[in-house]
Amino acid sequence: MTLARVFPRKTNATPEDEYAFVGLPPAILPEDITEIHISTAFTYDIEEAERLYGAWSKIAPCSIGGPATGQRGEDFVPGKYLKQGYVITSRGCDGSCWFCVIPKREGSVRELPVREGRNVLDDNLLACSESHIRAVFKMLERQKKQKHRTFFTGGLEAARIQEWHIELLKKLRPKEIFFGCDTEEKFHHLREALKLFKEAEYTSRNTLHAYVLIGYPKDTLQDAEKRLERVKALEVCPMAMLYRDVSGFVKEPIADWKRLQRLWARPALIYRKL
Ligand code: SF4
Numbered sequence: 001m002t003l004a005r006v007f008p009r010k011t012n013a014t015p016e017d018e019y020a021f022v023g024l025p026p027a028i029l030p031e032d033i034t035e036i037h038i039s040t041a042f043t044y045d046i047e048e049a050e051r052l053y054g055a056w057s058k059i060a061p062c063s064i065g066g067p068a069t070g071q072r073g074e075d076f077v078p079g080k081y082l083k084q085g086y087v088i089t090s091r092g093c094d095g096s097c098w099f100c101v102i103p104k105r106e107g108s109v110r111e112l113p114v115r116e117g118r119n120v121l122d123d124n125l126l127a128c129s130e131s132h133i134r135a136v137f138k139m140l141e142r143q144k145k146q147k148h149r150t151f152f153t154g155g156l157e158a159a160r161i162q163e164w165h166i167e168l169l170k171k172l173r174p175k176e177i178f179f180g181c182d183t184e185e186k187f188h189h190l191r192e193a194l195k196l197f198k199e200a201e202y203t204s205r206n207t208l209h210a211y212v213l214i215g216y217p218k219d220t221l222q223d224a225e226k227r228l229e230r231v232k233a234l235e236v237c238p239m240a241m242l243y244r245d246v247s248g249f250v251k252e253p254i255a256d257w258k259r260l261q262r263l264w265a266r267p268a269l270i271y272r273k274l
Contacts, residue, residue: 004060007038008038008042010022011041013083015080015081015084024052024056036056036057036062037063038056039066040064041066041068071105072107076115078116085118087118088121089132089135090124092109092110093109097180097182097183099216119150134168137171137172150172151177152176153178155180158179174207180211181238187230194208204236206271208237212224212241214240221257224240228264239265241261
């Protein structure tokens with residue numbers, strides 16, 4: 001069986017091998033494709049995934065799946081639905097953040113076999129057992145020995161940060177660590193976590209970032225900007241994430257929200273301000 005994977009849009013994480021495609025089928029295709037999966041990461045791409053299904057299902061048996069369809073993630077296979085280098089070592093979370101679909105889709109945290117990769121995208125790595133977390137850092141140390149920089153772009157939950165995590169991070173020296181900072185409570189946890197980093201003399205060298213959700217119902221441009229500035233004042237680089245509902249709807253005035261998001265999603269510019 002030769003599986004082709006199709007993606008409605010290209011992102012930094014989209015695989016680039018000869019059986020990975022973005023959009024409609026190209027004029028020339030490998031002849032040995034026997035099955036097609038359309039992988040949809042964002043709910044607002046479901047309509048496009050259905051359009052692609054119409055075209056790709058003429059080539060081979062085809063199905064639509066991926067996180068946007070509510071499908072639970074399987075065991076992680078490097079390079080299959082994410083580009084080589086990205087890695088998922090656990091799925092799920094017991095949290096109850098109002099904007100997050102992960103607990104509903106994936107259920108409680110479950111540990112997966114630790115595959116090789118350098119950019120960790122787990123839903124909530126720090127909710128895993130100590131032995132699992134240590135195994136992930138061991139794998140990342142191997143990556144570092146092969147001269148690969150490491151990243152935690154999936155985000156670490158600041159509320160769970162403990163001294164031993166910081167010791168592991170100090171040794172690994174990742175290029176980027178992201179935290180979530182979407183609510184008052186999370187801001188408090190981020191501030192507390194930073195105290196631990198300081199006590200451990202962890203010099204961040206522009207490695208600490210925080211996702212800040214903006215543009216959700218009842219949010220205002222002024223409030224959103226204040227939250228971003230507040231994170232910046234902690235000397236953490238804020239990364240604005242624009243809230244969209246399931247249909248992809250962005251709050252009005254759309255142009256202003258998009259401008260604000262772009263302004264706070266450029267680390268080089270923000271570091272200059274820092
Ligand atoms: S802690 Fe993270 S993964 Fe868990 S519910 Fe909140 S945002 Fe989602």
